[in-house]
Amino acid sequence: MTSLQDPLALAHGPTWANRITLAPLTNLQSHADGSLSDDELDWLVARGEGGFAMVMTCAAHVSPEGQCWDGQLAVWDDRFLPGLTRLATALRESGTTSCVQLQHGGMRASQELSGHPTVAPWDDEAKGARALGTGEVQRVVQDFVDAAVRCERAGFDGVQVHGAHAYLLAQFLDARSNHRMDAYGGSPENRARVFHEVVDGIRAATGPDFQVGMRLTPERSGIALAESTSLAEQLMVSGAVDHLDMSLWDVRTAPFETAYDGALIDHFTALERGSARLGVAGGIVSTADADWCLERGADFVTVGTAGILHHDFARRALADPAFAMAATPVSRDHLRAERVGPDFIEYLAAGWDFVA
Numbered sequence: 001m002t003s004l005q006d007p008l009a010l011a012h013g014p015t016w017a018n019r020i021t022l023a024p025l026t027n028l029q030s031h032a033d034g035s036l037s038d039d040e041l042d043w044l045v046a047r048g049e050g051g052f053a054m055v056m057t058c059a060a061h062v063s064p065e066g067q068c069w070d071g072q073l074a075v076w077d078d079r080f081l082p083g084l085t086r087l088a089t090a091l092r093e094s095g096t097t098s099c100v101q102l103q104h105g106g107m108r109a110s111q112e113l114s115g116h117p118t119v120a121p122w123d124d125e126a127k128g129a130r131a132l133g134t135g136e137v138q139r140v141v142q143d144f145v146d147a148a149v150r151c152e153r154a155g156f157d158g159v160q161v162h163g164a165h166a167y168l169l170a171q172f173l174d175a176r177s178n179h180r181m182d183a184y185g186g187s188p189e190n191r192a193r194v195f196h197e198v199v200d201g202i203r204a205a206t207g208p209d210f211q212v213g214m215r216l217t218p219e220r221s222g223i224a225l226a227e228s229t230s231l232a233e234q235l236m237v238s239g240a241v242d243h244l245d246m247s248l249w250d251v252r253t254a255p256f257e258t259a260y261d262g263a264l265i266d267h268f269t270a271l272e273r274g275s276a277r278l279g280v281a282g283g284i285v286s287t288a289d290a291d292w293c294l295e296r297g298a299d300f301v302t303v304g305t306a307g308i309l310h311h312d313f314a315r316r317a318l319a320d321p322a323f324a325m326a327a328t329p330v331s332r333d334h335l336r337a338e339r340v341g342p343d344f345i346e347y348l349a350a351g352w353d354f355v356a
Contacts (some may be wrong), residue, residue, distance in 0.1 A: 002294045004287070004301075005318055008053065010242040011275040013157050013211040014097050016053035016300070020290060022102035022315040023281055023304035024056045024160065024215070026069065027344040034067070034074025036083030039341030041090060046339035047307060048094030051315030053300070055096045057087070059103035059162050063140060065116030066104035071343055075100060075147040081154055088155035099213065100151045101146055101160045106168030121172045121180060134182045141166070141194060145201040148212070158211025161198055163249045166221045169194055173231075174222030185189040192231050199240040204216065213243040217265055219256050229267055236276035245302050248282035251293055269297030286324035287317040308354070311338045329356040 008016040022044075029040035040058075048055045060073040065072070074080050082101070091098035094158040117137065120129040132140065148159045163169040172178055172194050177306070178185045184193055202212050214235055219225045235241045246268050255264050265280055280293050281302035290301045306313045306325040312337035316323045326334070332355060335345050349355035 002299070004260070004294065007067050008277060008300055010211055010277055011239070012242050013209045016052070017095070018053045018314065018318060019294060019300040020052055020317060021054040021279065021300055021302050022047045022052045022056055022164070022307050023302045024058055025304055025308065026058050026072075026347070027341070028069060028071035028347045029341050029343050030058075030071045030073045034061070034072060034076075034082055036073065036087055037341075039343065041087055042074065042339050043341055043344065045090045045094050046311040047235040047314075048091050048096035048098075050093055050310070051311030051318060052096055052158075052303075052307070053314065054099055055091055055094075056099040056101050056160060056222060059101050059167070060147070061104060061109075062102050062143040063104050065111075065119060066106070066143075067114040068103075068105035068115070068167075070113055070260055073100075075102065075150055076143060078150065081150065084151065084154035084156070088151075092155065092157075097158070097211075098156045099158045099160055100147075100156050101162050101215070102147050102151075103162035104140060104143070106167040106171045108167055116207065121174075121178050121185065124177075131180070131330050134184070137182075137184050137194060138197075141197045141201060144198045145205050148202040150207050152206050152210050157209075158242065159202065160212060160213035160215055160243075160245065160308050161195075162215055163195055164215045166182075166217070170199070170217055170221065170223070173227065175224065175227070176222040178222075188214050188227050188230070192227075192234070195235065196238070196240075199235065199238070203240040211242045213245060215245045215247055218246055218248060218268070224228065225255055225257050225260060225264075225267065229266065229271060232268055233271040233273075236278070237272050237274035239274060241276050243277045243279060243300070245279040245281060247302075248280055250283040251289065251301075252283065253281050263296070265293065265296050265298065287321050288324070290317055291321075294326060308340060308348070309334070309338065328354050330354065331356050
């Protein structure tokens, strides 16, 4: 049986030291202009030092109009290269594999923050969003590709494309609303087209040692499980994707659609993978949780909450079969000791049950 301690070789780029990776976590620690801050660098480097095999940034926006929140990392211009290079270098020195998550908010973006009109796959008057034209969709695809090339220039080992959580790419998959009449709407093939164009474009524009990943939402938000499993398999066998991360919210959950049996994770571990590696995320807070995911057939696990509370969760989980995340809420002193910056702490205190 696969062990958490086992290295994980990918089709491109460096082998991961083990099977535990850090989730892309919103942390609000970038400067107002989207450039890297010392707090953001320290937060991520601490996780590399803490044994995570791959450390990923927060969702970094690839287009100016794609910004979703204040303090979001930006990758849409060469002006951000000095900070990105500094981060890539520091992560490499920490011993981890480095990755930038690439994202565009679509109708979830903030016009107030970006200063640009909100765009989406379709017109949505209630949300103040207008539909992207065909050429504009192709321009966004190129923005993802250009951002990946920029990350490679900065020295990162790879990128992950954010195709989940109802951000722009996932919005294209919404069968309820995406009735576009061009090549990007209507049929399942057309609604998924932008995913293939982004990863194929990145693979073609980057070198043979650069890793390309994708994150998907399995269902809801207008996405049917049959379509998401089909897209997941297509991406994995295409050769363009080195790793696919399924964001399940809770890895032990059952499918939302009552026509399907078993655990949701099983519908993805059963798929053909080609040379791609399959990861899962959602509620992994102990060694036992991580082991359970590998027993179900995942190649790696992606850890969020436990990685906030313990910068060295990976090292502890690898060393102790009984290790489990500390109970929440925790003190601000606890989070500071885990190298969580003040802006991130206030975000956790305001919206989550993290802080006592």
